[in-house]
Amino acid sequence: xxxxxxxxxxxxQTGFSSTRxxxxxxxxxxxxxxxxxxxxxxxxRTAIERLIHIVLTCPSxxxxxxQLAVQHIHQSRDPTLYxxxxxxxxxxxxxxxVSFPSPYDLAQLDMKWTDETTARNQADRTKLExxxxxxxxxxxxxxxxxxxxxxxxxxxxxGDYASSLKHYTKSREFCTTSQHVLDMCLSILELxxxxxxxxxxxxxxxxxxxxxxxxxxxxxxxxxxxxGATGTQQKKKVPxxxxxxxxxxxxxxxxxLGQGNYEKAxxxxxxxxxxxxxxxxxxxxxxxxxITIYNTLCxxxxxxxASIKTKLLESSTFSLYMEQEPYIRELIQAxxxxxxxxxxxxLSKYSTRHYVDIHLASHVHDLTNLIRNWAVVxxxxxxxxxxxxRMSAAFGWTLEExxxxxxxxxxxxxxxxxxxxxxxxxxxxxxxxxxxLFARAIKAGTDIQxxxxxxxxxxxxxxxxxxxxxxxxxxxxxxSLSEFLNVD
Amino acid sequence: MAPTDPLQIMDGILQxxxxxxxxxxxxxxxxxxxxxxxxxxxxxxxxxxxxxxLSVLHLTQNTLAVLYILGARLTVNNAQPLPFDLISDFCxxxxxxxxxxAPKRVTILARGINRLAASNNNPRSAILPLxxxxxxxxxxxxxxxxxxxxxxxxxLQARHxxxxxxxxxxxxxxxxxxxxxxxxxxxLIYHYTGGIALALLRKWAEAEEFFEICVTAPGSYPAxxxxxxxxxxxxxxxxxKGKTSSLPKYTHPLLIRQFKSTPYQSxxxxxxxxxDALQETLHRDRNTFAAEKNVGLLRxxxxxxxRWALKKLTATYLSLNLADIGKAVKIDSEDEVRAVLLSMxxxxxxxxxxxxxxxxxFSDPPPQFxxxxxxQILRDVQSQSGYxxxxxxxxxxxxxxxxxxxxxxxxxxxGGGWVGAPDEDVFGAMGSGSSSGLLGGxxxxxxxxxxFA
Numbered sequence: 058x059x060x061x062x063x064x065x066x067x068x069x070q071t072g073f074s075s076t077r078x079x080x081x082x083x084x085x086x087x088x089x090x091x092x093x094x095x096x097x098x099x100x101x102r103t104a105i106e107r108l109i110h111i112v113l114t115c116p117s118x119x120x121x122x123x124q125l126a127v128q129h130i131h132q133s134r135d136p137t138l139y140x141x142x143x144x145x146x147x148x149x150x151x152x153x154x155v156s157f158p159s160p161y162d163l164a165q166l167d168m169k170w171t172d173e174t175t176a177r178n179q180a181d182r183t184k185l186e187x188x189x190x191x192x193x194x195x196x197x198x199x200x201x202x203x204x205x206x207x208x209x210x211x212x213x214x215x216g217d218y219a220s221s222l223k224h225y226t227k228s229r230e231f232c233t234t235s236q237h238v239l240d241m242c243l244s245i246l247e248l249x250x251x252x253x254x255x256x257x258x259x260x261x262x263x264x265x266x267x268x269x270x271x272x273x274x275x276x277x278x279x280x281x282x283x284x285g286a287t288g289t290q291q292k293k294k295v296p297x298x299x300x301x302x303x304x305x306x307x308x309x310x311x312x313x314l315g316q317g318n319y320e321k322a323x324x325x326x327x328x329x330x331x332x333x334x335x336x337x338x339x340x341x342x343x344x345x346x347x348i349t350i351y352n353t354l355c356x357x358x359x360x361x362x363a364s365i366k367t368k369l370l371e372s373s374t375f376s377l378y379m380e381q382e383p384y385i386r387e388l389i390q391a392x393x394x395x396x397x398x399x400x401x402x403x404l405s406k407y408s409t410r411h412y413v414d415i416h417l418a419s420h421v422h423d424l425t426n427l428i429r430n431w432a433v434v435x436x437x438x439x440x441x442x443x444x445x446x447r448m449s450a451a452f453g454w455t456l457e458e459x460x461x462x463x464x465x466x467x468x469x470x471x472x473x474x475x476x477x478x479x480x481x482x483x484x485x486x487x488x489x490x491x492x493x494l495f496a497r498a499i500k501a502g503t504d505i506q507x508x509x510x511x512x513x514x515x516x517x518x519x520x521x522x523x524x525x526x527x528x529x530x531x532x533x534x535x536x537s538l539s540e541f542l543n544v545d
Numbered sequence: 546m547a548p549t550d551p552l553q554i555m556d557g558i559l560q561x562x563x564x565x566x567x568x569x570x571x572x573x574x575x576x577x578x579x580x581x582x583x584x585x586x587x588x589x590x591x592x593x594x595x596x597x598x599l600s601v602l603h604l605t606q607n608t609l610a611v612l613y614i615l616g617a618r619l620t621v622n623n624a625q626p627l628p629f630d631l632i633s634d635f636c637x638x639x640x641x642x643x644x645x646x647a648p649k650r651v652t653i654l655a656r657g658i659n660r661l662a663a664s665n666n667n668p669r670s671a672i673l674p675l676x677x678x679x680x681x682x683x684x685x686x687x688x689x690x691x692x693x694x695x696x697x698x699x700x701l702q703a704r705h706x707x708x709x710x711x712x713x714x715x716x717x718x719x720x721x722x723x724x725x726x727x728x729x730x731x732x733l734i735y736h737y738t739g740g741i742a743l744a745l746l747r748k749w750a751e752a753e754e755f756f757e758i759c760v761t762a763p764g765s766y767p768a769x770x771x772x773x774x775x776x777x778x779x780x781x782x783x784x785x786k787g788k789t790s791s792l793p794k795y796t797h798p799l800l801i802r803q804f805k806s807t808p809y810q811s812x813x814x815x816x817x818x819x820x821d822a823l824q825e826t827l828h829r830d831r832n833t834f835a836a837e838k839n840v841g842l843l844r845x846x847x848x849x850x851x852r853w854a855l856k857k858l859t860a861t862y863l864s865l866n867l868a869d870i871g872k873a874v875k876i877d878s879e880d881e882v883r884a885v886l887l888s889m890x891x892x893x894x895x896x897x898x899x900x901x902x903x904x905x906x907f908s909d910p911p912p913q914f915x916x917x918x919x920x921q922i923l924r925d926v927q928s929q930s931g932y933x934x935x936x937x938x939x940x941x942x943x944x945x946x947x948x949x950x951x952x953x954x955x956x957x958x959x960g961g962g963w964v965g966a967p968d969e970d971v972f973g974a975m976g977s978g979s980s981s982g983l984l985g986g987x988x989x990x991x992x993x994x995x996x997f998a
Contacts, residue, residue, distance in 0.1 A: 467861045477863035479904045484863055496912040499919070502926050508793075509929060510716055511758055513936075515795070517720035518763055523729040525764025525771075 081153060082412035084117045090409045092118055096125060098344035102216070102251060103415075105129045105138055110415045112145045116153030119146060120163055127164040134178060135216045136171045178215060185211055202231035209244060218252050235271035239301065242268060246308045250342050253415065255315025262305050262312070269301055303334030307343070311416060314351060319424065323355035330374055346381040347414060353385050354411070357392055357400075358427035362435070366393060397432040398453040404428065433462055434471050437483065445481040456481060555590050559598055562610040571609045572646040588617030604635050608643035611635055616650045619657025629670060632658060636677040644682055648725045651682060652691040659695045659702075669703040672696075679712065683724070686715035689732060690725040693717075697738035706742035713739050713751070717758075733759050733770050740777065744842070749785030756781060760800065761793055767800045773837065775800055776809050780842040783816050787853030808833055812843065817850035820875050851876055851885055852894065859895050859907040867903045879903070 084090045092111065096104055108126035112119045123146050130138050143160055150157045189204035205228035212221035225245050232238045242265035249257050310325035329335065332345050339345060352375070356365055369375050370389055379386045384403055391399035404425055411421045436451060437443065449459045463483055466472040473486045518524070562571055592598055602611050615635065618627045636658075644651055655675060662671030679692045693712070700709040717735075720727065740755030756778035760771050775792075782789045792801065804810060808830035815822035827834065827843055834840045854874040858865065865873075871882045886905065889895050897907045940946055 464861055468857075475861060475863045475907075478869060479864040479866065479906075482863075492912055495914050495919070499914065499922055502922050506925060506929055507754065509933070510718060511754070511761070511793075513718055514716075514720070514758060515761065515763055517718070518729070518732060521720045521722045521727065523720065523722075523727055523732055523763075525729050525733075525762060525766060525768050 081116060082114050082409040084115050084409055088406060088409040090115070090118070090413070092121055092125070095410075095413070098340060098346065100340050102133060102135075102214070103342055105133060105142075106251075107413070107415055109138075109142055109145045110418070111413050112142065113149050113152075114412050114418065115409065116149050116157075119149050120158055123160060124164045127166065131167065131170055134174055134214045136166070136174055137216060139166045139171075181211060198231045198233060202228045202233075202237060205231065206241070206244070209248075213248055213251070218248060221248055235268045235275060238268035239265055239272055243301070243304060246304070247338070247342060250308065250311060253315070255312045258308050258312035258315075262309050265301070265305055269298065269305075273298060299330075300334050300336050303329045303331070304336070304338060306330075307335060307338070307348070310351070314355065314416060314420065317420065317423065319355040319420075319427070320359035323352055323359060326352040326355065327368055327372075327375070332377060343416075344381075345378060347416070349378040349382045349385050350411065350414070351417060352378065353389060354417070354421075354424045354428070357389070358424045358431065362393065365389065392428075392432070395436065397436060398451060400432060401429060401452060429462070430466060430471060433466055437463075437472055437474065437485075440483075440485065442482055442484045445476075445483060448483070555587055555592055555598060558587070558610070559592060559601065562602070562607060568609055568643045568646060571643075575609060575613050576647070585617045585621050588614050589621040599631060604638040605640050608640040609647060612639070612644055612647055612650045612654060616653040616657065619661060620653060627661075629661070629665075632661075633674045633677075636674040636681070639678075639681065641681050645724060648691070648723075651678070652726060654678070655692040655695040659699050662699065663702060668699055669705055671699045672703055672705065672708045675699055676708070676712070686712060687717060688719045688721055688724060689717045689727060689735065691727060691731050692725075694731050694734040694738065697735060697742055700742055701738055701745075706745045709739065709742045710746065713743060713755070716754075729762065729764065729768075730770075733762055733768060733774075736762075737770055737774050740774065740781075744777065744781055749781055752781050753778060753785065757792070761796050763795075764797060767797045767803075771797070771800055772803060775804055776807065776837065776839060777842065779804070779809060779813055780839060780846055783813065783846045784842065784849055787817055787849075787856065789813055809839075812846075816846065817853040820847070820850055823847050823850065852889055855885065855889065856895060859897070859909070862907060864904055864906045867899075867905060870905060 082088070096108060099107060105126055108122045108129065111122040112126065115122070123142065126142050127139070130136070130142070146157065146160050185204065185208050189201065189208060192200040192204050205224045209221045209224035209228065212218075212224065222245065225241055225248065228241055229238065232241060242261045245261045246258065246265070249255075249261065306325045306328040310322045310329070313319075313322035313325060326348060329348065332339065332348075335343070353369065356369055360368070370386075370393065379389075384407060388400060388403045391397075391403065408421065408425075412418050433448075433452070436448065445456055445459050445463070448454075448463070449456050452459065454462070460476060460478070460481070463472065463474075463476055467474060467476065472483075475484050475486060476482070477484060558575070561574055592601070598614060599611060602614075604611055612635075615627070615632065655678060658671050658674055658678075659668075662668045675692060675696045679690065679696050680686070682692060683690050696712060697709050700706055717732075720732075725731075736755045736759040740752045740759065743749075743752035743755055756774045759774035760778055762768075762771065764771075779789050808826055812823060812826045815826065817823075824847065827840075827847065831840070834843055851874040855870065858870065858873055867879045867882050867886075870886070871877060871879055874882070874885075876882050876885070883899065886895075886897065886899065890897055895907065896910055897905050899905050
């Protein structure tokens, strides 16, 4: 079982900030962002981590976020988070070059609370470990499993991911039913999502999938037995399966997103289906609005127009999501109506909203680029020639920007055209297919002749057994000849 | 038993040679001449009368004897001085049928001519005799002989690669070990030196083919010369195409792997856009490059780098002005850009026009083929298909193939031993592959397999 964890797992936040180039997202009238409204969607640890991320990315609201974070920390059980928060706050101040009000004036950690929590944590740990020990001595499988699970939960609350994962995986040995395996997998998935360890997610999704199938098989078998007794239980099981499947799809999507497979991410996000399916993961890990945004950005960046229309705009499940973030509907509609200027404006207006998301932040840049490139390609498609200034009007760019983008796309092969730089015109490439076919056929013909000739020679050499042999393969010819190689 | 005085032996030889009835007997006599250790000395000496045996013998009628004597004189120390004109005359007049009876002596002669000219400090004088020897000895130029490598080597030593062009333009397709005592080195050196000669003449496509043949020569272990050829191959590709193309599948994998660890690989990687990195590589590994005599090629490649960058621009732009082009290909002066552009237009690399206001308009006229060209190519392809068909049939009736096919059939059960079925399968596939050569690379794959089967 995999229990190797990236080194920075103990303090993912600091590791995160140092490896990433500091993104600074402005918060002003042009880039509205409602911190209170945003953070009220989350509870628990993810809220604190999101706040720390905001402190780092948005210096202009860092003090506010800092205060909120301190409040949230008081509700958690992990006083070490405060240290991380402080580091982030100072880092943000350095990054933005603005001096912030001293963190100790804004809000301070209640020392009494800290001491109490630490003491309580210590006591709990001892208690849980003693329990585990006694169960292990008694060899009661089910109790050992639960003890491991509790310890896992406990360490997770403290932010000790490595120990948490260790206990969760240990509990695997004591699982007696596939339902238990499934529970374990889901706990680990939660843990990994919290930890933002995207590459590991798929492993546990896969395991959970297998466990899910097994659980269903057993329940089906039960169903065939004494009919009436399990009937009610069966009814409870069916929605359960959908829940789990939705969670697994979400985890898969997140892992694809984390690894930059935007198309697959969008595909799996669409499979998540009804919001209610995600159950307690909403707000504990993710807000519905986040899913909307991930899904829309990934889809716009990778899907063809027709699927965007059918899968997003006309889908009844997705319209529920769109209510979460009203601008998303506007964005998709602008895209489908080819109002690319609006699309780009909306993307830039809400870029802060995108940058503050802990899962999305590192991909916003790539996604925006992809969407923009698609837009340029789509815009040019119906034209044989177009003046660049018309494109610049349509996209709201300067002429140089347009030219730069178009040239980039031509060179990457996305646009079949050429730029008339003197007159600022983009022309679609005209190909004479007949002539090209001739050229290709003739080239293939001559190439094949040359290849055959070389192969025939090679065959003759082998027939004559003129084969280079290992021992004295180096020949004196190499040196005496090389003096004539100096080509002027 | 025989007289031990070399002079007397020579008299005997002369006597025997001039009276023998046919050349096969002469060859047997000469090659079995005993005692062995005295043979060369004897052959290199004069007659007992002090007369030069070569003046008695007829160059055409007594080709074999002359060949033996020439070879001996060229190798034995302190032999009779040999007039160079005599060698030239011999190369022009010798009788090829007789000479083919003693391939080893021909090799010795070729090597001797090369050495003699080099020691006279006049390598150029050896070109013509070797050329004649080569032309007359080989049944036709598609046969590889041992003379080939000395000929191209001499042309390079004389710094006169044009002379080799006549020979180099006919690709080698036949190997006949009975014609010439070939070793794998003959093939390697000929194609390597030939490639260099062609590269000197800036016939890049042909040079590429020669180097490729050298690099892909069959072997269980790569030769050092192949590595050198591979380096040159990659550079020639950069010069002629602006990028390297992958080697055929049958290239020895060790060669490719070793190449990756040479400074050439980093040069290839940064070609053509990163001119600074190219210069830096050239500078940093200058000693290696100089030791391997590749600086000239590297410099040519760097010189041509802007052309490839420029060529890429034509795919993106319809018109640009000179200053912008300069920026894109990293040349500061507009005049230089103009010069590069003009030379590219002249050489037909791109089609463009420069107008008075310094703006350049690119166009790409579709490739045009005349009827005659197409017909010519079709004829070529047909003749090649015919040739391949003939080869198939030859192989199908060859003893080796049949015995293998019969052996393979034995295990199949009763009634085995008739080879018709597998035979047709194999050649059906091969035939279709080769005749559809115009459309795809099927033929080559089949050949490869047959080859190893």
